[in-house]
Amino acid sequence: MEKDEKHLIKLRDCFTAGYTFPQYCIDNGIKKPLFVTEGKFLTFAWEVYVQFCYDKRMMAKFSVLDLPTDKINLTARAVTTALSYKNFSEINPEEFDAIILLTLHSVKVTNKLIPLDKLLKGFVSKAYAEIPILNFLQRHPGVKVFCTILPNRLSYYKDGVEFAQSLTPRHVVEKSIRESGGVAVPTPLDRFGYTNEEVVEMSKLKRRVKVNLDGTTSVEDNNHPLIRIVNGKRLTAYQPENYRNKIYFLGPCHYIGTYAPYDKTIESYLQKMLNEHNFPYRVENEGQHYWGRYQDVFYNMEKLNPVPGDIIFIYINNLISPNLPALNLRDAFDPPLNYKEFFYDNGHFNELGYKVLAERFFNILTENNFFRDVEFNYHMPPPCITDTVYRHNSSRAAENLSSTRSWKPTKKFCARKKFQSARWS
Secondary structure (H helix, E strand, O other): OOHHHHHHHHHHHHHHOOOOHHHHHHHOOOOOEEEEEOHHHHHHHHHHHHHHHHHOOOOOEEEEOOOOOEEEOOOOOOOOOOEEEEEHHHOOHHHOOEEEEOOOOOOOOOOOEEOHHHHHHHHHHHHHHHHHHHHHHHHOOOOEEEEEEOOOOHHHOOOHHHHHHHOOOHHHHHHHHHOOOOOOOOOOOHHHOOOHHHHHHHHHHHHHEEEOOOOOEEEOOEOOOOOOEEOOEEOOOOOOOOOOEEEEEEOOHHHHOOOOOHHHOHHHHHHHHHHHOOOOEEEEEOOOOOOOOHHHHHHHHHHOOOOOOOEEEEOOOOOOOOOOOEEEOOOOOOOOOOHHHOEEEOOEEOHHHHHHHHHHHHHHHHHHHHHHOOOOOOOOOOOOOOOOOOOOOOHHHHHHHHOOOOOOOOHHHHHHHHHHHHHHO
């Protein structure tokens, strides 16, 4: 399947998520759009045309690169009029305020051009980040949700590409272990003292995810001492029995903690730090979705039962939206740290990387008395988001709040804050 075909399939997925081209044009201030495609994608162009026919807030024009000017009617009973299109050579681009490509082929237009790659990114961000999160927040006032940006690509760093080429790909490592006949082979996790068998077990986490009929995903239970998956999700170490609120992590490999034991994931490291400083929060590892299946995150988010004051961190391949708050941790491994210490391979962290990321989350969460101020104002809030009104209207929140101590900064916390202020400044 060609790349542009894959892009159009993803765009069609966004339609099912509730985001359409008329709304895209309105959101981006486009009043006179021209859609440019190829003959083999005319069926997709028809779908776009029908969206405008039914939306009725604006109309669009269509052009085909490799067909003469013509029209088509794909409606059996003429529910909509025929789609008329022109060959692009007959088009005057100056008549339009945006040229939107539904193909990867380029056209000779210096401005007003919206390439397919850029178009898809905007659609995916809206359909699989902003819309579901804002809808979720309307149903759960007082819950804080953050998209997160992680330093998961070695190409971000100077000499990172060269370093990535020096690493042994994970599938090669696993294949070498399988074919070794029981003879130990070197792996990137030897430095942490793990056996070949343990490396294989930790690398299987991604393959243990299964898709359920309701669209959610879960992880197969596993009682291996390094894995610890119970009731479809990976355990977090050091969880307190009494707590006021929860912190959820939703996402793929980075949040489920691939290539690390269950007690050395981001969640477990963060939970340990929260306990040390008497923060009454319980961290939950909800990581499990397939990479690239953005919708899995939000199906799983709908399973949660958060209360006001709970916090949700979402990672979906660094996908963000300008209308949602985001935490940018991309510089977590920047100097004076050595980024090479924190990667298992190109795109995946080891347990040291998870520890540094947990420290950054802790640092962010403890700035400006974040935990003592339940209120959080989105810079572009959806309707009805009022943290103060719904702050403790949940029986679970009231019960947990009554069983925890008021937070007071410890000497260790104050010392840590001074150290981190110097470290990250």
